[in-house]
Amino acid sequence: MTNLHGVFAASLTPMDENLNVDEAAFAAHLRRLLDAGCHGLAVFGTTGEANSLSEKEKISALENLVESGVPGEKLLAGTGACSLTETVRLTRAAIEAGTAGVLVLPPFYYKDVPDEGIYRYFGEVIERVSDERMKLYLYHFPQMTGGVGFGLSLIERLVEAYPDAIVGMKDSEGNWPRIEEICRTFPGFETFAGTERFLLDTLEAGGVGCISATTNLTSRLSREVHDFHEAGKTDEARERQKRLTELRQTLEGFPAIPALKATMRRLTNEEGWRNIRPPIVGMDDVRAEELFGRLPKGELL
Amino acid sequence: MTNLHGVFAASLTPMDENLNVDEAAFAAHLRRLLDAGCHGLAVFGTTGEANSLSEKEKISALENLVESGVPGEKLLAGTGACSLTETVRLTRAAIEAGTAGVLVLPPFYYKDVPDEGIYRYFGEVIERVSDERMKLYLYHFPQMTGGVGFGLSLIERLVEAYPDAIVGMKDSEGNWPRIEEICRTFPGFETFAGTERFLLDTLEAGGVGCISATTNLTSRLSREVHDFHEAGKTDEARERQKRLTELRQTLEGFPAIPALKATMRRLTNEEGWRNIRPPIVGMDDVRAEELFGRLPKGELL
Numbered sequence A, B: 001m002t003n004l005h006g007v008f009a010a011s012l013t014p015m016d017e018n019l020n021v022d023e024a025a026f027a028a029h030l031r032r033l034l035d036a037g038c039h040g041l042a043v044f045g046t047t048g049e050a051n052s053l054s055e056k057e058k059i060s061a062l063e064n065l066v067e068s069g070v071p072g073e074k075l076l077a078g079t080g081a082c083s084l085t086e087t088v089r090l091t092r093a094a095i096e097a098g099t100a101g102v103l104v105l106p107p108f109y110y111k112d113v114p115d116e117g118i119y120r121y122f123g124e125v126i127e128r129v130s131d132e133r134m135k136l137y138l139y140h141f142p143q144m145t146g147g148v149g150f151g152l153s154l155i156e157r158l159v160e161a162y163p164d165a166i167v168g169m170k171d172s173e174g175n176w177p178r179i180e181e182i183c184r185t186f187p188g189f190e191t192f193a194g195t196e197r198f199l200l201d202t203l204e205a206g207g208v209g210c211i212s213a214t215t216n217l218t219s220r221l222s223r224e225v226h227d228f229h230e231a232g233k234t235d236e237a238r239e240r241q242k243r244l245t246e247l248r249q250t251l252e253g254f255p256a257i258p259a260l261k262a263t264m265r266r267l268t269n270e271e272g273w274r275n276i277r278p279p280i281v282g283m284d285d286v287r288a289e290e291l292f293g294r295l296p297k298g299e300l301l
Helices: A023-035 A055-067 A084-096 A115-129 A152-161 A176-185 A196-204 A215-230 A234-252 A256-268 A285-294 B023-035 B055-067 B084-096 B115-129 B152-161 B176-185 B196-204 B215-230 B234-252 B256-268 B285-294
Strands: A006-010 A040-043 A075-078 A101-104 A136-140 A166-171 A190-193 A209-212 B006-010 B040-043 B075-078 B101-104 B136-140 B166-171 B190-193 B209-212
Touching (some): A006 A215, A023 A040, A055 A075, A055 A084, A055 B084, A084 A101, A084 A115, A084 B055, A115 A136, A152 A166, A176 A190, A176 A196, A190 A196, A196 A215, A215 A234, A215 A256, A234 A256, A234 A285, A256 A285, B006 B215, B023 B040, B023 B055, B023 B215, B055 B084, B084 B101, B084 B115, B101 B166, B115 B136, B115 B152, B152 B176, B166 B176, B176 B190, B176 B196, B190 B196, B196 B209, B196 B215, B196 B234, B209 B215, B215 B234, B234 B285, B256 B285
Parallel strands (some): A006 A209, A040 A075, A075 A101, A101 A136, A136 A166, A166 A190, A190 A209, B006 B040, B006 B209, B075 B101, B101 B136, B136 B166, B166 B190, B190 B209
16 A cells, blocks of 8 residues: 555646735636546645745645645655755655655756765655654655656665655656656656656556646546556556547647746636746747647546 | 955855854954955855855944945845845845945746746835945846846846946856956956956956855965966966965865865864854865865965
């Protein structure tokens, strides 16, 4: 029995006109994703513009989401910052808010740091938080962290040292052989692919699911892949995965956060989806229409 | 008359055994650097492990440094974070503390962002801080920010839009032709080279000086280069620059922060210089001795 399992959307973060988190719209979006079939929700990941928000904003929004009735046990909270002390405080707050786990980037400012430095960083985080409720997922995304990430020997060292705290990983490198190797090398370690393109492959290899940006739009189809796989209906699972992969490929032709927010605006008619924090720039209406025209509307969300 | 000028050390941040900022040791180190000839001090830059510290820690340390008598007008404070709101609060705090300027990284988590996104980000920072005392220096260090930086057309656009707020730049790309081009293209824009290797060249090209990690050890020699240049003593300036470049080259053979902290420990016999925040890992004693043996002790600091 794993701590987390299945289809997770890396949720967008709705914002108001002043570019503050729009907490009511955020809670509504999370509920919509759960209704569409997500097993859970990763909040404050890359897609959630987490690194454009401050510690204070993330803690406040997280507490308010849970207070407003979003089930904490469905939430995986991104708490990795460059700074050790900030990561510790965010992680504590996420645990206190009742989230099911934390998704933690390696400290990503300094480059070419030795594995020993990443190892010590996570050791400090775990010891300073010192809470047996902590379920930590490593967040591997070297394209965004300038190469700072988790090689297999580092994963092994971390899991051996902190088997109760470090329970899984989100792998967003987009490299299937690597994900497969992690699934095979670390049975019981909860490996999520960072794209639903690898959802069925990951489940078949012994991983637990996917956590993906585009699942903001593909929850239903992703869930069908998952459920057919669980039911042993291989042909149906493969057919759904094929459609899911095609949909993902269409979306990959556009910059992720702008494309997702623009499409949510078209789907919901809520103008608030235009709000986006720099350095990310929203998609212009012409491009948004081009994308929307290419999407299978009936299969979205 | 420029706002800032001359030789700036990108100061190390002394820490205690719990890896908190050791404010007394920090103030003492800054005074030592001023005594050794620095015109000013960049605090909370890359070398200062700024991105391993939280917003709260930086604001508190900055206020306490100034209260303890470190002259605010000699300080250039690093205030650039990934998050717009954090950068705004840090910048406000630095201005309130009486620092002479702020050194601001571009938001560095998201990659391949358009220039328009960086432009909007700085516009938001300047408008939200909204303080005519602000003197902002762009911090260009693409090796550390995964390519996010300031091309010449972006610099031009920013300086035209915010001529009173954006007054200069620290360029740490290590690319001399680029620095020279910036000096020639934007006369009056205060361009600092990110290494003292280019100190004399930068001054001759119309730039204002250097802000460098290794100036924690080379302040005296760097100041001599500067002063001979100012006095029009070209031969002496070149001779000193040659020695300075050799010293810099020796230091470049070692990872910067660990090498600088290890050498400070040998020079001062203060064990606190061993303390360093992960993901940076301190240098072992054997390597530290190897480096120390190669340094011209009489010319340091």
